[in-house]
Amino acid sequence: MGFLREKRIYRIFFWLLLASQIFAIVFFFSWSRKFPANISLFHFWNIVPFVFRLSYLIYILFCIVIPIFALFSFRVSKRILPEVARNKAVPYLKAVSLLLFGVFLLVFFLFLGGGIGVIKDPVSGSDNDPGSFYLFLIGIQTFVAIAVLVLGHALISYEIFTGRILPKISLRREWRNAILGFSALTISYFILTIFGFSKIELFLTGSYVFCISRTILLKKSKDLRLVKSSVLSSIVASEETSENSLTNSNSLKEKFRKPFDILCSEILETSSALFINESRIPFIEDVVLYYPGRIETNENSDPNTFKNMNLIFEKENIAYLEDENEFALCLKVKSDHSGDGLLFLGKKVNGGLYAEEEIETARAAVSWMLSSLFTESNSLTLSSLQRRHMEEQRISDYKTRHILHDEILPEIHSSILILSQLQNETALTEQIALLTNLHKRVSSFLRELPDTSLEITRLGLIDALIRRTSSEFEASRFEWSYDPTLKERFPISKPEALEILFYACRESFRNAVKYSGEIGANKISVSFSENHETKKGILVRIKNRIETDRNPTLESAGQGLRIHSALLKIFGGYLTLEFLNTNEALVEIFLPE
Structure with missing residues (x-):
C-alpha cells in the first residue's frame, strides 16, 4: 500500500514467512505422528525440542517486527482519500503491532524462560505452582484482546485493506453490538464458573452460531439495501413546466x-x-x-x-x-x-x-x-406540441369564420342581387330562393358558432361560465360564490390559459349535473377565490351531492376530467376529484398566474 508498494523487500519477507509456515505445519504433523493421540499436553511439551521452540519464536518475531518497521516507514504516495485514510489508521496499527510484540515477549519467556535459565519453566511447574502459568496466559489474552479491539476500531473507522469506501455505518453498529454481546457472554461464563459450571464448549458453539447467523443476515440485508437503492434511483417527481x-x-x-x-x-x-x-x-x-x-x-x-x-x-x-x-x-x-x-x-x-x-x-x-x-424534457416537448396544436386549431377556426363571413356570404349575396334583377324567368326565381335560403343558413351558423376566447375576453371568465351554464342547464341549479371585485382583477390574463380553464370548468359542471340527480333536488355550489398560500392564481371549487341510486356506473365519473387535468398541468395547474363521503363530491381546479 502506498509507499510500501515500491519496497520489494517486504514481498520477499512475505513469501519467505509463508513458505516457513507451510514447512513448519508439514514437519510438525509428520513428526507428531510417532506419539499416541491420548498423550497429555504437558508431557508433549516436555518432549518438544528446544530448537523447534526457538525457530517458532523467530518466526513470530519476524511476523511482528516486519510490520513495525513497515508502519514506522510508511509514507503516503498520493494525497487522495484512500491513502489519507490509511495514513490515519497507521497509529492504530502501530499500537496493534506493539501489543503483539508484548505477546511475543510473554510467549518467549513461556517457551524458553526455563531453557535459558532466566525463570523457572512455567509449563513444567504448572502442576505444583499453576499461578505463574495462568498469569502468563492471562497476560497473553489481555494483550490479544486489546489488540483485537484496537484493530477493530481501525477497520470500522478507516480504509486500510480494501480499495473501496469504508467504513460502513452498519459495520460500526455491528462491531459495537459484538463487543457488548461478547462482554456479556464473558461475564456470564465467569459467573457460571464460580458456581462450578465450566463447559466453555457451549459458549463457543453459541458464539460461532451467532457469528454465522449474523454474517448471513448482513449479506441478506446488503442485497435488500441494493434493491431498495435501485428502486430509489427510479423514483422521479414531475413538476410544472415553464415558458422557456x-x-x-x-x-x-x-x-x-x-x-x-x-x-x-x-x-x-x-x-x-x-x-x-x-x-x-x-x-x-x-x-x-x-x-x-x-x-x-x-x-x-x-x-x-x-x-x-x-x-x-x-x-x-x-x-x-x-x-x-x-x-x-x-x-x-x-x-x-x-x-x-x-x-x-x-x-x-x-x-x-x-x-x-x-x-x-x-x-x-x-x-x-x-x-x-x-x-x-418530455413535459416540455409535450407542452410545446400541445400549445402548437391549440394555436393551429384556433387559427383554423378563425380561418373558417373568415372564409364564410368575408368570401362565401358576400358572393352569395352578390349572386342574389344579380339574379333578382332577372324576374321574368321562373327558373331564376327558384335559384334565387335556394341562394336566399343558403345565405340564411350560413348566417345562422356563423351566429351560433361560439367564439369562446372572444366571449371570455368580452364578458370575463365568470360571466362567460354563468352564461354558458344558463344556456345548457337550469340556472337555479347553481349557486355562485365569488368576490365581486374578482371580475375586475382576475389573476389570469392569457387567452389560451383562460380557454383551458373555461373548458375544464364546463366539463366539471356537466359531470356535477349528470350525477347530482333530478332538477332542483340538489344544488351545485361553485366558488371562485384567489389562492395566496403557495403561489398566486385562481382556485375554483365545485361541490355537489351524488345520487348513487340513480347512477350505478358512478365509477366512470371523472374519465373526461383526466384530459382537462393533463391540459391544466401544461400551464402549471391541476384538477382534483375528491369524494368527501358516499353522497358528496368536490372538484378543485387551480391555475396559476
Whole structure:
C-alpha cells in the first residue's frame, strides 16, 4: 500500500514467512505422528525440542517486527482519500503491532524462560505452582484482546485493506453490538464458573452460531439495501413546466436546491459539493448546483474546469482527487437519456470518511435528478406540441369564420342581387330562393358558432361560465360564490390559459349535473377565490351531492376530467376529484398566474 508498494523487500519477507509456515505445519504433523493421540499436553511439551521452540519464536518475531518497521516507514504516495485514510489508521496499527510484540515477549519467556535459565519453566511447574502459568496466559489474552479491539476500531473507522469506501455505518453498529454481546457472554461464563459450571464448549458453539447467523443476515440485508437503492434511483417527481428553457432551467435549480442542500449537510455531512449535469436533452440547459452557496462566487468554481478534468474512475464510478483540490472524490452516474451526472464531494466536516451507505444515497439522489431532467424534457416537448396544436386549431377556426363571413356570404349575396334583377324567368326565381335560403343558413351558423376566447375576453371568465351554464342547464341549479371585485382583477390574463380553464370548468359542471340527480333536488355550489398560500392564481371549487341510486356506473365519473387535468398541468395547474363521503363530491381546479 502506498509507499510500501515500491519496497520489494517486504514481498520477499512475505513469501519467505509463508513458505516457513507451510514447512513448519508439514514437519510438525509428520513428526507428531510417532506419539499416541491420548498423550497429555504437558508431557508433549516436555518432549518438544528446544530448537523447534526457538525457530517458532523467530518466526513470530519476524511476523511482528516486519510490520513495525513497515508502519514506522510508511509514507503516503498520493494525497487522495484512500491513502489519507490509511495514513490515519497507521497509529492504530502501530499500537496493534506493539501489543503483539508484548505477546511475543510473554510467549518467549513461556517457551524458553526455563531453557535459558532466566525463570523457572512455567509449563513444567504448572502442576505444583499453576499461578505463574495462568498469569502468563492471562497476560497473553489481555494483550490479544486489546489488540483485537484496537484493530477493530481501525477497520470500522478507516480504509486500510480494501480499495473501496469504508467504513460502513452498519459495520460500526455491528462491531459495537459484538463487543457488548461478547462482554456479556464473558461475564456470564465467569459467573457460571464460580458456581462450578465450566463447559466453555457451549459458549463457543453459541458464539460461532451467532457469528454465522449474523454474517448471513448482513449479506441478506446488503442485497435488500441494493434493491431498495435501485428502486430509489427510479423514483422521479414531475413538476410544472415553464415558458422557456432559461426559466425552466432556473426552476429546476430551485427544485433541486433544497434536496441537494439536505443531502450534503445532513446525510453526507460534507464541507463542499458540486453537481454538474452534462445534458444531452433538448430544452434543458446544464444544471450546476453548489454547496454551500458561497463557493458559487469562487473563481475556482467554474464548472467547465471540472468537466475538462482528466478523471480516472474505478469500477464503482468513483474517482479520488488529489489533496490540493477543493474536492476529495468524484461520483459519476450515467444516464442514457439525460447524460452523465458528476457529483464532486469535499472532505467531511468531522474529518472522517464517507460510508458505503452514504455513497449509495448520493448515487440514488443523482439518479433521481437525472431522471427528473428527462421527465422535465418530455413535459416540455409535450407542452410545446400541445400549445402548437391549440394555436393551429384556433387559427383554423378563425380561418373558417373568415372564409364564410368575408368570401362565401358576400358572393352569395352578390349572386342574389344579380339574379333578382332577372324576374321574368321562373327558373331564376327558384335559384334565387335556394341562394336566399343558403345565405340564411350560413348566417345562422356563423351566429351560433361560439367564439369562446372572444366571449371570455368580452364578458370575463365568470360571466362567460354563468352564461354558458344558463344556456345548457337550469340556472337555479347553481349557486355562485365569488368576490365581486374578482371580475375586475382576475389573476389570469392569457387567452389560451383562460380557454383551458373555461373548458375544464364546463366539463366539471356537466359531470356535477349528470350525477347530482333530478332538477332542483340538489344544488351545485361553485366558488371562485384567489389562492395566496403557495403561489398566486385562481382556485375554483365545485361541490355537489351524488345520487348513487340513480347512477350505478358512478365509477366512470371523472374519465373526461383526466384530459382537462393533463391540459391544466401544461400551464402549471391541476384538477382534483375528491369524494368527501358516499353522497358528496368536490372538484378543485387551480391555475396559476
